[in-house]
Each structure stands twice: as structure tokens, then as C-alpha cells.
Amino acid sequence: MPELQPLAQVPFDHSLHGDSIGLDCNHCHGGAHFQGHAYMPSKKDCMDCHRLPLTEKPGIEKLDSLLALSGEFPWNHKKVLPEHVVFHHGLHYAAGVQCSDCHRPLGGADYRGGLAKGKPYSMQMCVDCHARKTFKDKDFKPAAVYCGACHR
Amino acid sequence: MQALAGCRRFTPDMSTSGPSLEDFVNEVKLAVARSRSGFDLVQIPMPSALKTSGGSPLNRFGMAIDLDACNGCGKCILACMQENNVPLSSKERRASGQFMHWIEMRGGAPSMCFHCGNAPCEKVCPTGAASHTPDGLSTMMYKRCTGSRFCGANCPVGARKFNYDDAVKEGLSRRFNDQVPLRSKGVMEKCSLCLQRLQDSKHSHMAMLPGMEWRGAGVQTACAVACPKHAIIFGNWLDPTSPLVKAAKRRNIYAPAEVADLDPSVVYLRGNR
Numbered sequence: 001m002p003e004l005q006p007l008a009q010v011p012f013d014h015s016l017h018g019d020s021i022g023l024d025c026n027h028c029h030g031g032a033h034f035q036g037h038a039y040m041p042s043k044k045d046c047m048d049c050h051r052l053p054l055t056e057k058p059g060i061e062k063l064d065s066l067l068a069l070s071g072e073f074p075w076n077h078k079k080v081l082p083e084h085v086v087f088h089h090g091l092h093y094a095a096g097v098q099c100s101d102c103h104r105p106l107g108g109a110d111y112r113g114g115l116a117k118g119k120p121y122s123m124q125m126c127v128d129c130h131a132r133k134t135f136k137d138k139d140f141k142p143a144a145v146y147c148g149a150c151h152r
Numbered sequence: 153m154q155a156l157a158g159c160r161r162f163t164p165d166m167s168t169s170g171p172s173l174e175d176f177v178n179e180v181k182l183a184v185a186r187s188r189s190g191f192d193l194v195q196i197p198m199p200s201a202l203k204t205s206g207g208s209p210l211n212r213f214g215m216a217i218d219l220d221a222c223n224g225c226g227k228c229i230l231a232c233m234q235e236n237n238v239p240l241s242s243k244e245r246r247a248s249g250q251f252m253h254w255i256e257m258r259g260g261a262p263s264m265c266f267h268c269g270n271a272p273c274e275k276v277c278p279t280g281a282a283s284h285t286p287d288g289l290s291t292m293m294y295k296r297c298t299g300s301r302f303c304g305a306n307c308p309v310g311a312r313k314f315n316y317d318d319a320v321k322e323g324l325s326r327r328f329n330d331q332v333p334l335r336s337k338g339v340m341e342k343c344s345l346c347l348q349r350l351q352d353s354k355h356s357h358m359a360m361l362p363g364m365e366w367r368g369a370g371v372q373t374a375c376a377v378a379c380p381k382h383a384i385i386f387g388n389w390l391d392p393t394s395p396l397v398k399a400a401k402r403r404n405i406y407a408p409a410e411v412a413d414l415d416p417s418v419v420y421l422r423g424n425r
Contacts, residue, residue, distance in 0.1 A: 034359055036352075083333040084295055086351055090359025146206075147293045148285035152332065152348045 005076055006069040010062065025099045032099060034090040040075040043067070080121060084151055096140060126150070170326030171240055176233055179240055183251050184226035190259015191309070191408035198397075198405055199389045199417055202269045202288055210365055212269075212288035212389045213345055214417030215373065216400050217261055220425055221383035224260040229253050231378030232264075234328040235346060239319030239335075252313050254343040255375060261420070262375065262384070264343035265290060265311040266407065269415030273303035273312065281340075287368075288389070288417050289345050299338035308410035312342045345386075345417075346373040367391045389417065 017023060025032050028045050032038035050067055054060065067074070081087055093099075102116045102125075116125055128134045130143040144150075201209055232238060232255050241251050255264045267290045274282040274290060281296035282303050304312040318337040319325035325334055331348050335341050349371050357366040368388045376384040387396025399421065406420040 036355060086348075086355065088355035088359060091355050091362075094359050094362040146285055147280075147283050147296075148289060148291035148347060149351075151291075151293050151295070152344070152351060 005071075005074050006066045007074045008076075009066060010059070032089050033093045036086075036088045036090065038089045038099075040073070040077045043070055043072050043074050046074065085123075086150055086152060095143070096138070101135065101138075170323060175240060176230060176326070179246070179251065180226050180230045180233070180253070182246065183229060183253055184224065184257050186249050187224070187257035187260060190261070191263070191410070193406035193420060193422075194409045194412045196405055196407045196412050196416075196419065198400055199269070199415065199419065201390055202284075202286070203415060204269060204284065206284075206286050207269075207288070208286040208390075210390060211286075211368055212417060213350065213368060214267060214288060214387070214389050214396065214419070215345065215376065216385045216396055216403075216405070216419050216421045217263075218381075218383040218385065218399070218403075218421045219261055219406075220422055221381040222261045222379075223381060223383075224257055224262075225380065226257060227378045227380060228262050228375035228384060229255045229257070231374040232343070235332070235374030236344065237325065237327055237329055237332050237334055238341075239315075239325040242317050242322065242324065245316065252315070252319075252341070254311075254313070254341070263309065263311070263408075264375075264418065265307075265345075266309065266411045266414075266416035266418045267343075267345060268411055269417065270413075272306045272308065272414065276302040276306045278302065287350075289347055289350070290342075291344060291347060292341060294333065294335050294339050294341070297339045299340065301340060303340055308414075309408055312340050315339050315341065346371075349373065367394070369394070 017028070018025070025038070028041040029038040030041075030045075046067060050064070102121075104117055119125075125134075127145060129140070130145050132140065132142050199212060199214055201207055201212055233253065236254060238252050238254055240246075245251070255262045257263075267288060269284075269288065271282070271284060271290045274284060277283075278300055279296045279298050281293045281298075282290065283293065284290055299314070301314055304310070304314055315335055315337050317324065320334055320336075327334065331352075350368060353368060353371045354366050357364070369391070371386070373384070373386045376386040385396050385399045387394035387399075389396060391397065400419070402424055403421040404423045406422060407416045
């Protein structure tokens with residue numbers, strides 16, 4: 001079990017970091033639009049903005065001090081995808097799938113991984129969309145449904 | 153450049169424990185020394201698009217083994233074990249000449265799954281774990297396999313290997329490649345034509361060049377890369393620019409008599425070099 005990072009003491013709010021300030025997911029999660037993995041941001045990515053005085057809220061001092069304590073990679077990430085499954089973020093983005101189509105807890109604003117519309121990810125969710133049973137309002141093309149497309 | 157922002161990776165959960173590389177080298181030497189007798193080869197035409205329903209008109213991946221170039225060194229076997237995390241065999245199985253190797257030496261040349269277009273193994277799988285991709289690969293979905301071993305019984309060349317032992321528990325397994333999952337006890341396995349390499353190539357192509365057809369250019373299997381004599385050639389039978397088609401053109405193409413009628417994707421080359 002990796003050691004808890006200093007930044008774990010403050011809750012991260014995606015709604016303060018996304019569209020509201022004009023940031024695209026790919027800005028912090030590099031690779032999300034073109035590569036297989038959507039990587040976690042490094043401290044440098046955080047400091048792009050956080051080296052400036054951003055807000056008058058009292059919590060900011062605590063956050064700044066925790067950021068100063070953090071190592072180069074302040075986020076722990078646990079991969080939820082089993083190793084016999086391949087998921088390429090970039091090709092889904094190229095096919096017109098938005099990050100929030102899969103990364104969105106029900107009714108919540110926080111995009112934290114592991115949940116799609118409030119449910120844990122399952123193969124059924126992938127297959128339903130690949131066979132065009134879900135997201136019917138979207139203009140997706142039918143996608144591969146043979147085993148060897150995603151499993152190894 | 154977004155595509156280069158790849159410096160941050162997860163730490164893969166790789167176990168460095170397990171047998172040493174030398175153990176694998178020694179087992180390959182033993183297997184090469186115990187090489188079985190060769191196949192009766194019959195001449196076949198160049199493989200074309202899959203005749204089964206759902207076959208791709210653009211891609212059919214396969215391999216050719218040049219019998220005039222191969223000297224039976226066995227480097228392909230070792231490369232395959234490292235690429236696909238193939239485990240060592242237990243002492244008892246080794247003594248009776250049973251190895252987990254996906255590539256075996258038969259008559260001094262490598263033989264592996266022939267990826268028959270009309271695969272008899274897939275027809276008898278009760279769970280659908282053995283299935284075909286539209287681009288001509290006979291694939292195994294290990295999580296679906298319940299170990300009935302019907303496929304192994306129905307394979308005319310015995311290319312399928314059954315995991316009688318829990319290789320991880322018994323310390324026979326080593327994770328050389330974190331991109332390929334380890335197989336558990338009770339699961340059938342065989343040559344996948346380095347499915348993972350094709351998937352990776354296809355997925356990056358679809359992400360970077362959406363709308364353009366992917367023909368698998370540039371992909372090589374581990375055995376083909378490792379061959380010092382360039383006797384193993386991987387490619388796309390339906391792409392005239394593929395090194396496979398170029399190598400097989402004007403050569404005599406052979407397949408073992410057992411699978412010659414089953415539309416194999418992996419063939420042997422001989423003559424007219």
C-alpha cells in the first residue's frame with residue numbers, strides 16, 4: 001500500500017478545476033485525448049496555476065503548504081481495469097466519446113474514477129455502448145464486439 | 153506535443169521474483185534437443201481473406217516460416233516465452249517432454265498454432281473462450297476458459313497447451329512483459345500471434361489517424377524479431393506491401409497435411425529463394 005500523500009488531507013473538487021476555469025480534462029490528465037492512459041497530473045501541472053494567489057478563501061494557505069510538502073507526483077492512482085482488458089482513451093476520444101460519458105458519478109460533479117453514472121465499471125457497460133444499445137442520442141459508430149478487440 | 157506527454161506512468165505491479173533468465177534458456181535448450189519429428193508438408197495456395205462470416209476484407213494476419221533459412225536455433229522459443237510470460241514446466245512434466253512453450257521445434261523448424269481460418273478447436277469450445285477475430289487470429293479468452301480441453305483434443309497438430317500446474321504458486325512463472333496477463337491453473341493457452349502488439353498498434357492508429365484504414369504495418373511478432381536468420385516473417389496476407397506477401401510471392405507455400413484443408417494463416421516457405 002503506497003504511503004498517503006500530503007494532498008490527501010484536502011478534498012479535491014473537480015468542479016473547481018474543470019470547465020468552470022476553462023480547463024479541459026487533457027490539461028491535467030495528459031494522454032486522455034491521444035494515448036492509451038489518461039495519466040495523473042504531476043506537481044508541476046498543479047503548480048502551473050497554484051504558484052499564483054488564486055483565492056482569498058482561508059483554506060488556501062493549508063493547501064499551499066501541503067503542495068510545498070508534496071513530492072513530484074502528488075497523486076496515488078489505483079488502476080481499476082483488470083490486466084486482461086485493454087482500454088485506449090485516445091481512440092474513444094477520436095470516436096467522439098466524451099470523458100464525462102464514462103467518468104461521472106450519478107448526479108455528482110466529481111469525476112473521480114471507478115464510477116460510471118454512479119455504478120462501478122462493468123464489461124456490460126462497454127458492450128452495451130459498443131452494440132449501440134446505450135447513448136442512442138449520440139452519433140457513435142457501432143464498435144467492435146468480438147472478444148479479441150479488447151481482451152488479451 | 154500531446155502525444156509525447158508520456159513521461160508519467162503507473163508503476164506496473166510487476167513481480168521480479170521467479171526463475172532466472174538462465175532457467176528459461178536451459179529449458180529452451182532441452183526442448184530443442186528433444187525436438188519432435190517434422191510434419192508431412194503439402195503445398196497450398198497463398199492464404200486469402202477469411203471465408204468464414206465476419207472476416208475482414210482488409211486484414212488477415214499470419215506468418216511464414218522459411219524452411220530454407222531456419223537453422224532450428226530455438227531463439228524464437230525464448231523470445232516467445234519472454235514476450236508472453238510463458239511459464240516453465242514442472243520437473244515431472246519436463247521429464248516426459250511436456251513444455252508450456254507456444255513454439256515447438258518439429259523436424260528442426262518452429263511450429264506453433266497455425267491460426268486456421270476454419271479452426272476445429274473453436275468449434276468445440278463450450279464457453280466461447282476460443283474464438284476468431286475478423287483479422288484472422290485464433291484467440292483465447294483465458295477468463296472464459298473452464299478447462300474442458302476439448303479444443304486441445306480437436307487440434308490436429310497439438311498446438312494447445314494446458315496449465316496443469318499453478319505456475320505462479322510453484323515459482324515457475326516470471327513476469328517478463330507487464331502487458332500480457334499470466335494464465336491461471338486449468339486454462340488452455342497457445343500462440344496468440346502476439347495479439348497484444350496488434351491491439352496496441354491498432355489502438356494508437358485509431359486514436360492518431362481516425363478515418364484511415366489500419367493494415368498492421370510495422371507490427372512484428374516477438375519470434376520474428378528474435379530470429380537471427382529472418383526465417384520468420386509476420387505480416388498481413390491481404391496487404392500487397394506487407395513483408396509477408398513480398399516474402400511469400402514466388403515461393404512454394406506449404407502447410408502440414410493435418411491443417412492444409414483448414415485454411416491456415418501460418419505457413420512454411422521453401423524453394424525459389
